Amino acid sequence: MKKFIFKAAALCCALSLSACTSKKAVSVTPPDGSLDKCELRFSWWGGDDRHEATLKTIDLWSKKHPDITITPEYGGWDGWTEKVTAQMKGGTEPDIMQINYDWLITMSPDGKGFYDLDSLSGTLDLSGFDEDTLSFGRADGKLNAVTVSLSGRGLFYNSEAYSAIGADYPRTWSDLIALGESFGSHDAYPLDLDIQSGGTAWYLAVVYIQQKTGRQFITLDGELGFTQEDIRDALDFYKLLEDNHVIRTVKTRTDEDGNAALYQSSEFIGEKVAGVLEWGSAVGKYEAVLPKGVLEAGPLLAGENGNNSGWMIKPSLLYAVSGHTKYPDEAAAFMDLLLNDEECAKILGTTRGIPASRKASSALEKSGALTGLSKESQDILNETDTITISPYMELSRMKSFYNTAIESVSYGTADTEAAAEQMYRSVTEYLEKIKNEDPNLP
Template identity: 35%
Template structure:
């Protein structure tokens, strides 16, 4: 009997030691504001207690975070779990080896909570380098009150939008515009039209070069000019003369003399809140050109949680990542501090709890239901964006024509992509 008790005691002690040995001390880094910092720290405590790990938080504001992560990864001192901006994936993991392949942890992380398209968007060279925290996309938002005053329905096609301009100006004055597109918004409208006409994203994933021909891009640039010439949008030059005021800070937007915009679904309240009392902002499905080959949705992960390829504690990190995104403890603590969650487990629970505004769900549904080619994160590479925007601005100021602008954009973007790959 004594021997039995001794063996049992030894077995229990061994089991206890095994459990202690399984506990890990991890690090997690992210950027954000105070609400995100507080929620994430609470989530790490809850998930750490559930799975027996300790997670040390490392958080900053947005400014300087990329530089910090770049230095850490170069020196092999990065955190075990990292919040990574989607456009950074090709910067740190062009061949897919910069982060752990999370498909290798599918027995720990419930990947069924994401669609194949969402997982593909966070993959590099076929390796799942991160889990999307939220999937965001550009949608059309229109001030229904403005269009009601003009006696026209909220536009659902580009032709309807063009036809609304004279009536909007007649009702509200020559300085009223049914739509807004300057700077980055103009670039994204040009990209949308080119994608709809061709069925292709800016960057061909096979050749890593611009997928559009010069004529195809020139046609999309000319379409943008048609919007200016028909009074649908304010010219780039006029907007600059007024100080290039951000749309949500623009008094003309607030009082309802600018009627629509093409913005991220997750930013609905950023644009709805400044409107004067009594005005209603409604999300609308993508406007498409005649003969469009696709809706051309610009859909992407806003950011991802990645696990360091250098971490020696990847299994423990995977347990925490799954808890943060798929388990009640993490879901409740994080809430919507990183947007409408991409994980169906998280979004379903938060919607059932009444924690998400219905209009955000409606906007996100438009994004998720729309069709379009996969968008390369290299669309948002600083050099690619800079070349596209600077050249489009020259066109908008009348310095070059559409064909020249298209040629210079294609040559410049291709050169930037070649430099990046080398």
């Protein structure tokens, strides 16, 4: 991620975010006597590894602040955006929330949807964050959220499944396509793309075309960078993966997995699916269902010339405080524990990626816990000329356009030319509307 500082600054401008003053160390988390006795709700999504670690941090908080109860609300990613959107519209959202990158556009375009964290400096210490990282959480000049970690999707493989057929992890797109035949003879697949996570299949196709053309699918300021022909080429590439037995068709995945996420499916656990594309900050849920050490990080795929650009990074998630909370100082104090507390950092480990907070990452490094697939994935990304994902690409409505195109091509209800024409029109129209009207458009 050699160009991260420039990209973060560009994003700050693209979202009409203003620069903030340099943070100085502050005395945070006042004695219990200066915090009110109350109950706070904290919501997040994730896999079991994240849930278990987060519940332990709530227990840690309870020991430090027995008069302030933290009520957890958590679940999987599927449907989570819709749930929180409804809560925000009804003013019933939790006091502290784990939020996604694009939610600042949809839930706080004017910076008023979440609490301005700059006003809570007495209980929230931001001295361990650089301004470029903080800029991701600014909306209309207000610090609405704090980046927990930076992450990108990586490729992770079942080492036993690959060893069983004597295959090496692919390094180029051609290597990946060639593996389809080898795995197909064993009724298995070298890779699969989780249709439950929203946009995963399209993500890989986008990386391929970005690498091939040097154009970004959607720019940081919300402009469509792909031509209609680029979109068709991306859909052609996706269909190539299906046709060559690299990944399962949408129908096959649905028939075999039902509504289960890929990491919960018998096909992945049973080694019929030998590879996944996943965020480094969330890969723990895949690792947890396999024997220890079986899942390994592989190289990011490159062209035949070795060019592996086009891969993307973003804030994996952020923490925000509700603009309606009755207890902002108490909420900020709990967020401070999540972000900066040394003991808490050891409990959470890398279940939310490598911490962006220098205090938390230093605590993990000192304890020898800054290891594992999240760290390996981050190291691989650090050696890659990555692109910062546009938050517009992450919008739920946009993902519905991607999935519609992928499904129509997979089921054969439309050819790639027709599907590309429809996606190009839908994406162009929605980007225009969302920038000029209401980001919560249906």
